[in-house]
Amino acid sequence: MTAESFQPPAPPFNAAATSAIEARHLTKRFDGLTVVSDMSLTVGQGEMVGLIGPNGAGKTTMFNLLAGSLAPTAGEIWIAGREVSGDPPEKRIAHGVARTFQIPRPFAEMSVLENLLVGAQKQHGERLFANFLTPGLVRREEKTALDKAHTLLDFVTLSRLAHEPARVLSGGQRKLLELARVLMADPQVILLDEPAAGVNPALLEVIIERVVALNEQGKSILLIEHNMDMVSRLCSRVVAMALGRPLAEGSPADVAANPAVIEAYLGGVA
Ligand SMILES: Nc1ncnc2c1ncn2[C@@H]1O[C@H](COP(=O)(O)OP(=O)(O)O)[C@@H](O)[C@H]1O
Ligand SMILES: [Mg+2]
Structure with a gap:
């Protein structure tokens, strides 16, 4: 760094x-x-x-x-x-x-679930030093992100589409995915x-x-x-x-x- x-x-x-x-x-x-x-x-x-x-x-x-x-x-x-x-x-x-x-x-060709995880990866997994020095920590963070993504897909009623490419989503479903994407960051506002x-x-x-x-x-x-x-x-x-x-x-x-x-x-x- x-x-x-x-x-x-x-x-x-x-x-x-x-x-x-x-x-x-x-x-x-x-x-x-x-x-x-x-x-x-x-x-x-x-x-x-x-x-x-x-x-x-x-x-x-x-x-x-x-x-x-x-x-x-x-x-x-x-x-x-x-x-x-x-x-x-x-x-x-x-x-x-x-x-x-x-x-x-x-990302149209990524799955609905992956669309949530790419944002989370930016927050955690891209820290090269963390990957290198504490792989266990990164794996735990990945598991946490995966659990959170599933919970949020359930919250926005998109669970059954988790493994479909995002391009199949309707306009309304895209709005719901967008809401879940934002919630991955645990915002207060x-x-x-x-x-x-x-x-x-x-x-x-x-x-x-x-x-x-x-x-x-x-x-x-x-x-x-x-x-x-x-x-x-x-x-x-x-x-x-x-x-x-x-x-x-x-x-x-x-x-x-x-x-x-x-x-x-x-x-x-x-
Ligand atoms: N990057 C930009 N450069 C020049 N004008 C812009 C830019 N972004 C927005 N505008 C102009 O600012 C005005 C307000 O746009 P916007 O904030 O998108 O309005 P709203 O969301 O209320 O419809 C519009 O006239 C738009 O063309
Ligand atoms: Mg606008």
Whole structure:
């Protein structure tokens, strides 16, 4: 291990902090184009908050900023009471934050089960020194990862497809696999990017139930979703944005009835 590759371990997630994740005055510009502008939001510990807005509002960019795959032009990101604005995605996962992708891209020829294990291997087995010096430890970690992958496939109702190549999965099943993939990292804060988009009604109920179960386990959740029925059922609080800016915040009913929100959806931005 070189000095450069050494990353000090992230301190454990501080469950005593009042907010799980916070965006403070986040701005993101690409070549002069402002995509997110002075956005602030907070997800409290154990809370489930909705993030809504028409297509192009900047919701996914907010996730890229919160999950560390994009650096903010200005503003700060705090996780469980600690500023993490400059930390890369691996560190965000170590801090307890993980996100799903709006369009999941599983490894098509790998099995559903293997798709969960490749992520876990990145976390453990690729540590060459550990392989070399403590093969027993690595084998124990592999067994733990395998057990966890089976438990999570059961949780997302994909167990019977464990050994099928991921390419056979429907759009809804891919969303469920994406959820299981993220849960392999044991996140405390989960960012869900349109988990219900393109999902048939039967699988939609499974996804809703599973998200509720995760929240009941104490996970803090930020949910991007166009399905307002789902948002109203799941979230006590909603933040609406359009053209990169905050529009309204409050209960799902109040935000859905807010004239600025209605206009943003009707105004041709969607
Ligand atoms: N890497 C990028 N470079 C330039 N523009 C981008 C980039 N990523 C997103 N955008 C633009 O930012 C705006 C917001 O996109 P996005 O965050 O995906 O919105 P949403 O998820 O709300 O639909 C869009 O106009 C999009 O084209
Ligand atoms: Mg998006």
